[in-house]
Amino acid sequence: MGLDEIKRRVAAAEQAAGRAAGAVTLIAVSKVQPDARVTAVLDAGHRTFGENYVQEAQGKWPGWRDAYDGVSVHMIGPLQSNKAKPAVALFDAIHTLDRMSLARKLAQQVTEQGRSPQLFVQVNTGDEPQKAGILADELPGFLTSCRDLGLTPEGLMCIPPEGEDPVPHFRLLRRLAEENGLPKLSMGMSADFEAAIAEGATHIRVGSAIFGARDYG
Numbered sequence: 001m002g003l004d005e006i007k008r009r010v011a012a013a014e015q016a017a018g019r020a021a022g023a024v025t026l027i028a029v030s031k032v033q034p035d036a037r038v039t040a041v042l043d044a045g046h047r048t049f050g051e052n053y054v055q056e057a058q059g060k061w062p063g064w065r066d067a068y069d070g071v072s073v074h075m076i077g078p079l080q081s082n083k084a085k086p087a088v089a090l091f092d093a094i095h096t097l098d099r100m101s102l103a104r105k106l107a108q109q110v111t112e113q114g115r116s117p118q119l120f121v122q123v124n125t126g127d128e129p130q131k132a133g134i135l136a137d138e139l140p141g142f143l144t145s146c147r148d149l150g151l152t153p154e155g156l157m158c159i160p161p162e163g164e165d166p167v168p169h170f171r172l173l174r175r176l177a178e179e180n181g182l183p184k185l186s187m188g189m190s191a192d193f194e195a196a197i198a199e200g201a202t203h204i205r206v207g208s209a210i211f212g213a214r215d216y217g
């Protein structure tokens with residue numbers, strides 16, 4: 001279990017970047033991991049987790065929320081509009097608000113359930129045709145539309161293109177957040193979280209470096 005090592009590296013990266021200790025929220029991405037690995041991290045005192053699939057999260061987290069105080073679960077995977085209802089019920093944050101149809105469904109559920117998960121807008125920083133996310137040019141208009149629906153996005157999220165230097169993408173995301181008055185930045189994974197912290201990440205999403213490799217078999 002790599003939790004202690006990752007926490008140590010996060011603290012070192014915060015310090016190296018001249019940021020306050022604890023400025024970065026470490027989201028332990030537990031998707032697809034065996035239960036025993038997740039409970040080991042819970043037993044070690046960690047409380048913030050990330051999941052990619054609504055159904056998987058629904059099966060795991062209600063029980064662990066009962067067993068452990070103060071658990072917070074973040075949705076970091078693509079969210080189908082027809083899963084907006086369970087997603088609003090289950091998650092404390094949603095990092096993947098990436099289109100108007102989803103914004104409408106989330107707004108409806110926030111009103112119906114009286115529950116408002118923290119929202120991040122996913123930005124397609126690499127302009128990749130196959131990737132989810134709002135294009136940089138379209139972000140101001142998208143944020144206005146979200147606010148018109150009564151939603152209050154607090155930050156931006158990105159997944160840089162595979163095989164590219166992630167730093168220009170982290171910088172773009174930071175600039176967009178500043179220009180749009182958003183205080184939170186969800187960026188950085190196992191391979192690049194230290195670079196993301198140097199560029200201002202407030203939330204990093206680290207899976208395999210904490211839990212070990214995922215087995216999708």
Ligand SMILES: *Cc1c(COP(=O)(O)O)cnc(C)c1O
Nearest residue numbers: 029076189190205206207208209
């Ligand atoms: C799976 C996943 C992660 C964690 O990836 P690791 O490389 O295991 O740290 C982070 N962000 C998103 C969006 C993911 O889907």
